[in-house]
Amino acid sequence: MSTQPSTGTPARFLVRGAERDTVLGDLVSALVALGDDASRATQTSRDVRLHVISCHAEHLAGEVRDLMTDSAFDGPFVEAGGLVASATAAREALEKTAEGPLPESIAASVRWLIDLTEAVTT
């Protein structure tokens, strides 16, 4: 029995799309976690940069989510691990997108956001 999709789309493109969504989904999850951790930190700190991180992270997550072919893709569930850990996770997720079609404008914004987070935590 053939496992080829009936749509006629070559399987390698479907796989590539799914892999791409996985990579982007990881970045979405990492950004949401980063935003949530920054938001949690605002309850004990009056550093206004935490608010900026919280909002930008959520907005960038939205922009990356828009790039996904399967917008319902949930990505992995990321436990709150604190700002340092979530910044590291976001950087790792961003690095994985180097081979994928993440627009440079979004990648640059994510890099700046991570730099800002590292500035807050150091």
Next chain:
Amino acid sequence: MRVPDRRSVGELLVDCDLATRGMLANPDALEAAAMVRSWPEVVQAAHELLGALPTAQRVVRPGEEAADLVGERLHLMATAMDAQLRRRPWPGPGPADDELQNVAENLLRAHDLVRRYLRTADTPAPVLVADADAARTRILHTLYVGSHALTVAVRSMSGALQAREMKARPDAVSARQRRAQASALSVALSRLDAFEQVAGAEVYRYFPEALGGEHRESPVADRLSTAIVHWDVAAHRAMARSPSMATLVELTRVQTSLLAVTRVVLNAASMFDIADTHLDSTQLEPQLTAAESAWGFLHSTLRDLTANRHRAATVQLRSAGAELVHALTELVLDGTSVAEPATIAARIDVAATARTLAGALVAPHHKSALLLDAALHDGTRVSARGAQQLLTRLAGVPGSGVSASPQQSWLDPADVTAGRDIPPPAPIREAISHNIHTVDARSSLLAAAAIAATTPSRRPLPDPSHRTRSVGPELHQRQPALQRAAQYSRR
């Protein structure tokens, strides 16, 4: 059709800097021969631009030739390398490097802009000198990083050539060619090493401190007020048309941030005594802090109840929120640091911005009134895992209606395990409702304080001792009314 290049000198130089840094990000893709061919043109363009920049001692006028000594030295080094390599078989004629060609074109364009638009004055203003120093540092940094990229490429090629030499058959002609190429690479390497050292020594005298003087465009005057209006409209529309948890999470997140930034700007205004008599920020501070805290607490509750896949707010709401946050970021951040009050005051009209932000403080009260309907909409779903965590926290709160084993009574464990979304259980609805009522109360007080703080104060009543007596002595008599009436009747 050719699109006109509207980049400023600063933007062109940042692009040059980024382009050379980008080369080092992928060293395997570097083409040594093409880069060596293009390098003299880059250094020539940088030299001309350095000569066109004003310094504290002089302004370069059109037609004048001015020497930046470091630029001159680097230019001579690059020219000498080019002259030596022209007599050798490598790199020979061939294509140029696109990236370095772009850098050279950007430098030439920047040079043209400086020569065309720089206003001449005998004594350049300190701001102009600081901006020119930053530009000089940026150009030298570009040359420094570019030369390093070139060194990496040439060294890589030299290594590859040596590896081929080891494997090659003893063939007199090809051996001679390889030796000539190796000799040319060696010349290039020694020249580039020297270039990098000279450029690096100059760069690290000023980098990155000198970049602090780089001219920054002031925030557009009405960007903030426009963003606030768009945000207000988008938030109302989203709550009316798509009252989801995503909407509420986005709304409370941005609203909390708006209040936090307002606090910072009002603080800057009060520190510089800029807040005029029409805006008494001291009245606002306590109400602002209380409202920020209430909105933040509501946001944290909603955030923890909303799973990743249900965070997608509408594009309109997200765009309006992003634009507002960008406008706010522009006000209060300086790179990755919080801007000093003096920087904020220098960057914007603080009094006008503070009034704009204070005027926006009335809006949260209107929004909070709509929140309850949106939060407790029939279609509202919350994360079972988030609900479990909140119920666990509520179990310790007297009067919350949650027993000691909350998940058993209010949640299906299967929903928690599968990470499903569920209608909010009664204690969760009660908690959200309570938080929204708190937000409403605090926002109401904040709105009242904002109105009071932004309303011009009434003219103070004159001191009674200085009142004129023209109103008639009778009105100031202390006698009881009946006695006064008797006096009138006796007249």
